[in-house]
Amino acid sequence: MSVPPPPSDVARSPGDPAPVAQRHASARGPQFSWSESRARLLRRCRRAYYLSYYAAHEGWRAPAGTTSWLAYRLKKLTTLPALVGVAVHRAASTCARTLAAGGPLPSYRALRATAAAELNGGWRQARDGITAFLRRPAAVCMLDEFLYGHGPDAQALDRARAVLDGSLRALTTVDALWDGVRRAAPEDVIVLDPFWHFELPPDGTTVFAAPDLLVRPARDARWEVTDFKSGRPDHVIDQLLTYAVAAREGLGLDADDGMVGRVVALSGSPGERETTVLLTTDDLEAASARIRDGVGAMHALLRDVRRNLPLAADAFAPATNPATCRTCAFRGLCHPDDFPSRLTGAVGSAAP
Incomplete structure (x- = not known):
């Protein structure tokens, strides 16, 4: 299967709504849920919110090259800082579980070796595995920096190492944390x-x-x-x-x-x-009310709340701040000039 760059259902003027005609049809949307990250995405860009939570739904089985197929894969992108963050949080969980079980605090060297193995594995997949990612996006790591560019630059790598090393040393040397x-x-x-x-x-x-x-x-x-x-x-x-x-x-x-x-x-x-x-308890009550208000704001963008079906795509306006778009995983769908060339060349080979 050959798909011209970019696929026809996303080749449109910047800011135009993402059409849904080619996405896999479903009588029911995804299960509705709320989270802080979902609420932040809605505030940052309604278009990205729509693509992430609705256009991407069941995109794993949509026809290759359609908006749903692409949105599902772009949603799976991560970044080097996020990958480091996951490794650090896993290390913190390891420390807490080990101490709670009566064991000694894990060493920096042990945590660093585990984190390095995770990060190196993700790096290799992202660098070499574009075709594998398109076929199995839920199982293969892909970095935004590799899909949209040539990978993190030297400065980004230095920052990532500094954050990883500093965080792991804090976990293993600052006794007051534990x-x-x-x-x-x-x-x-x-x-x-x-x-x-x-x-x-x-x-x-x-x-x-x-x-x-x-x-x-x-x-x-x-x-x-x-x-x-x-x-x-x-x-x-x-x-x-x-x-x-x-x-x-x-x-x-x-x-x-x-x-x-x-x-x-x-x-x-x-x-x-x-x-x-x-x-305080008053703080918790206010936080619960804030969550319910957030749920209401999301429900206002649905044509069918019970089935969690969204309004038409043009109800989800894109962000107007260019800085927001520069770091968005979906920027290639909204701005054809930014459509990742690596994705264009691999779409056909990813088709079953």
């Missing part, structure tokens, strides 16, 4: 799967919000909600409050006296690494 875990009973140390979710009352909306670490240092202490950051700590209070709501509503943890929110900027300077804030 004081609460060492004092807590094993059952009072909770590390969740990254895709853990709960149902928010009263409507039972699925909310994805997995705190990095939940600890109650003593039976008479407040629960601590920890968010580890390997990059710039943006939106930290909203994220902490969402995690606290998840802990209370999804896990049933006691929050009558509030909770302690804790942001750990692992790659930051020692004096600015950790920030704590009291999250």
Whole structure:
């Protein structure tokens, strides 16, 4: 199968709505859910939100080269900083689980070897595996930097190494990070799967919000909600409050006296690494209301809420700030001049 660059259903003027005629038809949309990242994407760009959560739905089985097929694959892109962040969070989870089980804190060398293996594997897949990625995008790592360019430059690589090394050294040398875990009973140390979710009352909306670490240092202490950051700590209070709501509503943890929110900027300077804030019950109620308001804003863009079917594509206006587009995985769909040449050449070979 040969597809001209770019595919015909995305070759349009910048800003025009992405047509849906060629996408795989479905009587029901994807399962509706809410998350902080989904809400941020909606605020940043409605077009990207539509492409990510609706056009990409069932794109794994859509005809090759259609908008749905492409959107599904572009949604699977990651970046080098994100890949480093995942490796750091896995290392933090390893530390917490090991300490909670009574073991010693893992060494920097052990964590670094595991992280390096993960990152090197992802790098090789992204560099060499464009055809494999198009065939099995859920199983093959692809970096935005490789699909849209020639890979991360030397400066980006240096930054990634610095963040990785600084974060792992902080995890393994700053004992104060783990004081609460060492004092807590094993059952009072909770590390969740990254895709853990709960149902928010009263409507039972699925909310994805997995705190990095939940600890109650003593039976008479407040629960601590920890968010580890390997990059710039943006939106930290909203994220902490969402995690606290998840802990209370999804896990049933006691929050009558509030909770302690804790942001750990692992790659930051020692004096600015950790920030704590009291999250009161009033704060948690306001956060729950904010989530429900966010759900309402998303529902307003649906023509059928029960089946989670979106309005027409032109209801989802693209961002107007060029800086937003420069870092968007879907920029090749909205701006034909940015359509990745590596994707054009490989579409045909990816067809079954």
